[in-house]
Amino acid sequence: MSEQSRCASATPHDEAFKKLLQTFFEEFIALFFPEVHQKIDYSKAKLLMQEQLVDIVGQDARTLDLLLEAQLLEEAFFVLIHFEPQSYRDDRFAERMFIYFSRLYERYRKTHKRIIPIAVFTADSTRIESDRLTMPLPGSDEDVLQFKFLKVELKSKNWRDFAESDNPVAAALLAKMGYNRKEKRELRFAYLRTLLKLKNKLDPARMALIMSVADLYYEPKPNEDEQILLELIQSVPEEEKFIMELMPAWKRWGFEEGIEQGIEQGKERWKQEERREIVRKLVSKGMTPEFVANMLDWPLAEVNRLNDAD
Secondary structure: OOHHHHHHOOOHHHHHHHHHHHHOHHHHHHHHOHHHHOOEEEEEEEEOOOOEEEEOOOOEEEEOOEEEEEEEOOOOOEEEEEEEEEOOOOOOHHHHHHHHHHHHHHHHOOOEEEEEEEEEEOOOOOOOOOOEEEEEOOOOOOEEEEEEOEEEEHHHOEHHHOOOOOOHHHHHHHHHOEOOHHHHHHHHHHHHHHHHHHOOOOOHHHHHHHHHHHHHOOOOOHHHHHHHHHHHHHHOHHHHHHHHHHOOHHHHHHHHHOOHHHHHHHHHHHHHHHHHHHHHHHHHOOOOHHHHHHHHOOOHHHHHHHHHOO
């Protein structure tokens, strides 16, 4: 499959995951690479403009998903951190990472003394992905090239190791980690409890982003979700209002009104009212309609319509 075909067939997951990394890059590094996290001065970190790199041999042009500039705490020079999410199998992925690294080094070697490439494997299947590219010297045990990058294989992570975390990235990706069918209900409960921890730490836009990413990885079951939420309300009754807001749209109206036949109508009603409320809150925080449309991946015309409705 060509790079152009892959881009054309991009799933909602791809864009949502990219936005998650853009918004929570510090939290992502802290969660999966704590040793690297401790050395970075995030007060001077910034996202760079989308970088287009050209593979001279393959004649392909590709825009890097995420490139971050940061300064190390104990050293007075800047580094580049390149994130590359990978959702499909590619036996030449390590080679591609090396080409990206080479192009970045060629372009930035005079201003940035270090480049940290990070691959994030998001495929549903569990397989050990290579994190290096080597080129052996003919007739010798030595290599003329040894290239290695950092990697995160989400499916190989045990969700229980992250269930008690208050890191927003952990909440968003919990259902993307390794678990079996018997653990699914317990995982969902842990995810909702994590949202309770985060609700006073994050603004509505970032909470909405976390929930939109998490919802991509979880297939809800109406009766089971209802029971989970009821149990959560019983355990923390003071949070009932917020917990009810977490209930899936298609279920909440039927649950509150006690009418199963109204689920589909409730879904559409909630959709419009909830979207209007989200837009109102974000605009009241000083965000422009253009920023809101980009953050939530909604048409600008719809954002303006919902904003004008108030």
